[in-house]
Amino acid sequence: xxxxxxxxxxxxxxKSTLFNKLTNSRDALVADVxxxxxxxxxxxxxxxxxxxxxxxTGGLFGEHVLADELTGQTQLAVDEADLVLLILDxxxxxxxxxEDVVTYLRKSNVAFLPxxxxxxxxxxxxxxxxxxxxxxxxxxxxxxxxxxxxxQLRETIAQRLADLNIVLNPxxxxxxxxxxxxxxxxxxxxKSTLVNRLIGEERQVVxxxxxxxKDAIDIPFTKDGTDYVLIDTAGVRRKGKVSExxxxxxxxxxxxxxxxxxxxxxxxxxxxxxVEQDLHVLEYALEAGAGMVxxxxxxxxxxxxxxxxxxxxxxxxLNFVPWVPLQTISALHGSGVGKLLGRIEQVYKVGLFDxxxxxxxxLVRNMVAAHPTPAVRGRAIKIKVATRAGAHPPRIVxxxxxxxxxxxxxxxxxxxxxREALSLxxxxxxxxxxxxxxxxxxxxxxxxQRQLDRRKRSIKHRKKSKKSS
Numbered sequence: 001x002x003x004x005x006x007x008x009x010x011x012x013x014x015k016s017t018l019f020n021k022l023t024n025s026r027d028a029l030v031a032d033v034x035x036x037x038x039x040x041x042x043x044x045x046x047x048x049x050x051x052x053x054x055x056x057t058g059g060l061f062g063e064h065v066l067a068d069e070l071t072g073q074t075q076l077a078v079d080e081a082d083l084v085l086l087i088l089d090x091x092x093x094x095x096x097x098x099e100d101v102v103t104y105l106r107k108s109n110v111a112f113l114p115x116x117x118x119x120x121x122x123x124x125x126x127x128x129x130x131x132x133x134x135x136x137x138x139x140x141x142x143x144x145x146x147x148x149x150x151x152q153l154r155e156t157i158a159q160r161l162a163d164l165n166i167v168l169n170p171x172x173x174x175x176x177x178x179x180x181x182x183x184x185x186x187x188x189x190x191k192s193t194l195v196n197r198l199i200g201e202e203r204q205v206v207x208x209x210x211x212x213x214k215d216a217i218d219i220p221f222t223k224d225g226t227d228y229v230l231i232d233t234a235g236v237r238r239k240g241k242v243s244e245x246x247x248x249x250x251x252x253x254x255x256x257x258x259x260x261x262x263x264x265x266x267x268x269x270x271x272x273x274x275v276e277q278d279l280h281v282l283e284y285a286l287e288a289g290a291g292m293v294x295x296x297x298x299x300x301x302x303x304x305x306x307x308x309x310x311x312x313x314x315x316x317x318l319n320f321v322p323w324v325p326l327q328t329i330s331a332l333h334g335s336g337v338g339k340l341l342g343r344i345e346q347v348y349k350v351g352l353f354d355x356x357x358x359x360x361x362x363l364v365r366n367m368v369a370a371h372p373t374p375a376v377r378g379r380a381i382k383i384k385v386a387t388r389a390g391a392h393p394p395r396i397v398x399x400x401x402x403x404x405x406x407x408x409x410x411x412x413x414x415x416x417x418x419r420e421a422l423s424l425x426x427x428x429x430x431x432x433x434x435x436x437x438x439x440x441x442x443x444x445x446x447x448x449q450r451q452l453d454r455r456k457r458s459i460k461h462r463k464k465s466k467k468s469s
Contacts, residue, residue, distance in 0.1 A: 190298060
């Protein structure tokens, strides 16, 4: 389970900019407009040799926005977090909103690290003097927009997590036998009904209350002679009982489940189609490297013309992942669920990726022959060998020279080529580019005595020629 870190602060202090920098993405919208971020966004951040889940939150609205508690989304992010980064504006100094945030964080008994942003062009001692009233023992000083202090911030975060006894690289636990399947999706799309249908029993799936474990529940079951382990992330979804508190840990739990799963079932509501939140979940699953199957639930409730429109819309919005299979189902009545299990087993077997080096090398050379690599400073990028690096997801290492200069478009070309040639249904391809080591790097060419004598004669001859001229 990855540690979770939340970015908290009043509007326009630079949370989204920092989120984009730390996650190496552009997922969070950035503009000089207070309150642009209205919901939580999740991403991955590299810290030392490990990763953490980073949450970007919306700002806190109003002139005096906090009395006893934060706004809803920010409060939920704080509840999810192992560590909170309190983002402060070094240019504007302390405001009433900052004081309210600090008061809330201290009352909530959450571990937090004060981070002063926008310090470029300012005297750091003068900045700290304005914030000394809070009595913090130390601050992280950064300028997110100019990449200043971000390396030190990562190091500080790693140290704080260590002080909290949170391990970045925990010892892997032995996973239960069987195909590990995670069921994820938005509230009220039928996850709980599908869980009960898959395991063949009526089971009340409850959500985790604050203060209890955040781990997902493993449910082993067998269907048609195949062993499965259902990683249960579904919560209570009965009408009238759904609230923000109910959904408090839904995203974090889904991320954790996808990291452990062989196959992820993304459940969507056929009547609503694919919405933005579904695409975010899909993106998280791809980052986690899990195999994917999209279950289009409540299919039986649609008329024929509605089904045609939904299929057309899904094909259009999923054109960037044409390799992800779709299965129409009715979790309530059981139609299509058997085919869904068949899809899961198929995606799992494909993800085992038992492929020889000779085959991978032949495929990559054929792709290069069809579309040669570009040249860098007049020298062609050379691709020599491709080897299998792992399974679930399929991992391929491509060896060659100057691969660091390979355009991202050509990298996608290779990934798609491998996927198509090997029929990697439902599985993302993780490609690693590795330059061949120069065996003579760092070695000095030692001359023989004969070569040394020849060099001396050559130097002596050049000197004589210069004098005569």
